[in-house]
Amino acid sequence: MSTEERTITQVVEASIKRRYAREKRFRLYGLIAILASLSFLAMLITTITYRGLPAFTQTFIKLDVTLDQQTLGVNDQPDIAELRKANYSGTIKNSLLTLFPDVKKRNDKKALYKLVSKGGQYELQRLVIEDPELVGDTISVWLPVGDDVNSYLKGSIDASLPEKKRRFKDNQIEWLKTLESNDQIAQRFNKTFFERGDSREPEMAGIKGALFGSVLTLMVTLILSFPIAVAAAVYLEEFAPKNRWTDLIEVNINNLAAVPSIVFGLLGLAVFINFFHLPRSAPVVGGLVLSLMTLPTIIISSRAALKSVPPSIRDAALGLGASRLQVVFHHVLPLAMPGILTGTIIGMAQALGETAPLLMIGMVAFIVDVPTAVTDPATVLPVQIFQWADLPEKGFVEKTSAAIMVLLGFLVMMNALAVYLRKKFERKW
Amino acid sequence: MNNTVTDTDQIASINIDQDKPHEQTVEEIVASLGDTVGETRVDNPKMSCTGVDVFYADKQAIFGVDLDIGENEVISMIGPSGCGKSTLLRCLNRMNDTIPICKVTGKLTLDGDDIYDKKTDPVLLRARVGMVFQKPNPFPKSIYENVAYGPRLHGLSRNKADLDDIVVTSLKKASIFDEVKDRLDQPGTGLSGGQQQRLCIARTIACSPEVILMDEPCSALDPIATAKIEELIDELRENYSIAIVTHSMQQAARVSQRTAYFHLGKLVEVGKTDDIFTNPRHELTENYITGRFG
Numbered sequence: 001m002s003t004e005e006r007t008i009t010q011v012v013e014a015s016i017k018r019r020y021a022r023e024k025r026f027r028l029y030g031l032i033a034i035l036a037s038l039s040f041l042a043m044l045i046t047t048i049t050y051r052g053l054p055a056f057t058q059t060f061i062k063l064d065v066t067l068d069q070q071t072l073g074v075n076d077q078p079d080i081a082e083l084r085k086a087n088y089s090g091t092i093k094n095s096l097l098t099l100f101p102d103v104k105k106r107n108d109k110k111a112l113y114k115l116v117s118k119g120g121q122y123e124l125q126r127l128v129i130e131d132p133e134l135v136g137d138t139i140s141v142w143l144p145v146g147d148d149v150n151s152y153l154k155g156s157i158d159a160s161l162p163e164k165k166r167r168f169k170d171n172q173i174e175w176l177k178t179l180e181s182n183d184q185i186a187q188r189f190n191k192t193f194f195e196r197g198d199s200r201e202p203e204m205a206g207i208k209g210a211l212f213g214s215v216l217t218l219m220v221t222l223i224l225s226f227p228i229a230v231a232a233a234v235y236l237e238e239f240a241p242k243n244r245w246t247d248l249i250e251v252n253i254n255n256l257a258a259v260p261s262i263v264f265g266l267l268g269l270a271v272f273i274n275f276f277h278l279p280r281s282a283p284v285v286g287g288l289v290l291s292l293m294t295l296p297t298i299i300i301s302s303r304a305a306l307k308s309v310p311p312s313i314r315d316a317a318l319g320l321g322a323s324r325l326q327v328v329f330h331h332v333l334p335l336a337m338p339g340i341l342t343g344t345i346i347g348m349a350q351a352l353g354e355t356a357p358l359l360m361i362g363m364v365a366f367i368v369d370v371p372t373a374v375t376d377p378a379t380v381l382p383v384q385i386f387q388w389a390d391l392p393e394k395g396f397v398e399k400t401s402a403a404i405m406v407l408l409g410f411l412v413m414m415n416a417l418a419v420y421l422r423k424k425f426e427r428k429w
Numbered sequence: 430m431n432n433t434v435t436d437t438d439q440i441a442s443i444n445i446d447q448d449k450p451h452e453q454t455v456e457e458i459v460a461s462l463g464d465t466v467g468e469t470r471v472d473n474p475k476m477s478c479t480g481v482d483v484f485y486a487d488k489q490a491i492f493g494v495d496l497d498i499g500e501n502e503v504i505s506m507i508g509p510s511g512c513g514k515s516t517l518l519r520c521l522n523r524m525n526d527t528i529p530i531c532k533v534t535g536k537l538t539l540d541g542d543d544i545y546d547k548k549t550d551p552v553l554l555r556a557r558v559g560m561v562f563q564k565p566n567p568f569p570k571s572i573y574e575n576v577a578y579g580p581r582l583h584g585l586s587r588n589k590a591d592l593d594d595i596v597v598t599s600l601k602k603a604s605i606f607d608e609v610k611d612r613l614d615q616p617g618t619g620l621s622g623g624q625q626q627r628l629c630i631a632r633t634i635a636c637s638p639e640v641i642l643m644d645e646p647c648s649a650l651d652p653i654a655t656a657k658i659e660e661l662i663d664e665l666r667e668n669y670s671i672a673i674v675t676h677s678m679q680q681a682a683r684v685s686q687r688t689a690y691f692h693l694g695k696l697v698e699v700g701k702t703d704d705i706f707t708n709p710r711h712e713l714t715e716n717y718i719t720g721r722f723g
């Protein structure tokens with residue numbers, strides 16, 4: 001009972017030092033936590049950028065290709081179908097052989113051909129179909145190099161290893177040096193990556209298919225889930241009588257938000273594909289499944305946003321003779337909009353990163369064509385990343401990181417949009 | 430340590446001692462109050478309540494109130510906190526409909542028509558019976574929009590010039606026009622508390638209601654703003670009927686012609702303001718206005 005002898009001020013003074021110390025310590029912990037998460041983020045971004053950046057450049061080789069009828073195997077007036085089937089790789093091989101006439105052995109020839117990507121023939125095919133007059137001419141084109149050349153030039157094949165142990169052989173290095181000295185090798189921005197869909201050849205694989213797939217899927221998700229979720233939230237919050245049924249619905253919505261996403265995938269498979277016979281692998285089904293998943297998220301955040309609108313605003317409008325619907329649409333909804341939008345963007349961001357349910361409905365298929373409609377077969381960014389991450393070629397390793405960068409870029413853009421919209425709708429009280 | 434124990438003991442015993450005479454239930458106390466003292470009826474009633482009971486779930490908040498609000502009169506409602514003044518006021522324009530647990534029985538009329546009748550549209554009723562709330566609650570919109578909202582809702586203006594006119598007259602009537610005429614396009618929430626309250630009054634009169642209900646409109650205002658609003662109430666009386674809830678006896682005495690005193694949900698006494706304040710007939714009223722209670 002020594003405290004009784006001290007005055008109140010003394011007691012407070014003694015404790016206040018401890019209180020300040022505690023506060024200081026707490027702030028320090030907070031700072032450390034923030035620094036730790038920042039450094040993790042920085043680590044993540046640097047490794048992904050470091051690994052992914054090479055994917056944005058590609059090596060090209062300049063070849064004079066003679067598109068003679070004989071090699072192509074087409075007649076005088078070839079139609080499109082014929083031009084499509086023509087033997088373009090033969091013309092590329094010929095052109096390589098003219099460059100290096102000394103190569104005679106079968107194995108050596110094979111190694112030589114590997115300098116140019118298989119995608120080279122598609123490039124030629126595209127050029128010729130665009131302008132069939134080219135048949136018979138000799139054209140000078142830049143074609144993508146093969147994966148091994150790319151890897152070698154980007155330093156991921158160690159030239160000091162014994163020849164047997166590496167994929168890129170001495171003679172190939174020799175040829176490459178000759179080509180380089182003739183200025184026939186150049187590094188360029190990898191347009192292919194943004195212009196094409198998936199491919200078995202890493203140098204021809206692009207992100208456009210998955211990107212479009214994601215955009216289409218998210219569009220379907222947004223169009224379906226936003227109005228439904230907002231309507232549900234408004235009804236539950238503003239109109240529904242508070243009774244056991246609405247309580248039950250509320251509990252169920254909260255539970256739905258916690259259901260693992262793969263379950264929604266199974267449901268989508270059973271209902272949308274097997275029962276309604278919607279096309280497999282299509283963004284429309286992906287969008288439907290992801291809507292199921294985002295609905296509870298948007299409903300919950302919309303309800304919270306609606307709840308946070310002060311009741312005095314409702315009273316004011318009602319007191320002036322507004323109907324309940326007018327109160328909602330003139331006052332409550334606009335005021336809740338920033339919160340609703342935030343919830344929507346969070347839901348959308350979740351949907352964008354979702355893989356598991358989409359695997360269930362077949363969006364994991366190998367799809368080369370870029371989808372243009374919601375019923376086209378498509379894949380999405382995270383599934384594409386998942387697929388590429390599984391492939392052993394060096395080219396795909398960097399593609400994986402590059403795809404992650406595209407996905408993150410997409411996310412950042414969505415968030416920026418959210419911030420912009422929020423600022424636009426926000427009003428001062 | 431010992432000290433604190435005895436302290437709480439003492440507090441507890443005090444509480445118990447105090448509680449003993451109050452062991453009656455609210456219902457018993459209300460029953461013991463007897464009938465309302467004074468004239469509940471007027472010659473030309475605008476609104477009238479007959480046997481109004483209000484329940485929040487199982488709890489009764491208003492006990493059989495009979496009261497008239499006359500044409501062109503200001504009636505003030507006074508009484509201790511929690512005695513049901515706001516509750517009764519909110520019954521008069523059916524704002525209680527928004528509280529699911531609230532149940533109103535008895536008869537309330539506006540110009541002789543039952544306002545709780547199935548056929549009565551609460552939206553229309555609220556256009557005729559406007560309300561100013563205790564806490565200023567302007568919309569987070571421009572000052573102009575705040576005032577123009579009601580007329581727009583009810584289609585009171587034919588064109589923009591008409592609407593402008595309504596807005597300006599309403600602001601002038603609420604004696605706030607001079608303070609805001611340069612910033613009609615700025616948010617109403619950016620005004621001071623007193624200005625906001627006057628804006629809310631302007632917003633209410635812009636709908637040209639027939640009755641205005643005011644729930645402690647001056648509780649957040651300084652004496653100058655209060656004086657302005659009291660002046661305004663006096664002017665408004667020419668065209669409207671006004672019911673005002675207030676905690677200030679002086680205000681009730683200044684602005685109202687009649688005064689109603691409530692206690693625990695029961696209308697104890699009602700009569701001419703002068704009579705109530707100079708010559709209260711019920712003991713509770715006397716205690717309250719002389720400051721011995723509440």
Ligand SMILES: Nc1ncnc2c1ncn2[C@@H]1O[C@H](COP(=O)(O)OP(=O)(O)OP(=O)(O)O)[C@@H](O)[C@H]1O
Pocket residue numbers: 485490509510511512513514515516517528
């Ligand atoms: N929404 C509500 N739900 C339940 N009970 C309520 C509700 N509103 C008011 N009450 C109760 O009804 C009684 C009367 O409340 P009311 O708000 O009408 O009092 P008041 O006279 O306006 O008081 P004050 O002067 O403090 O504003 C109180 O006992 C209160 O607890």
Ligand SMILES: [Mg+2]
Pocket residue numbers: 514515516644
């Ligand atoms: Mg009140």
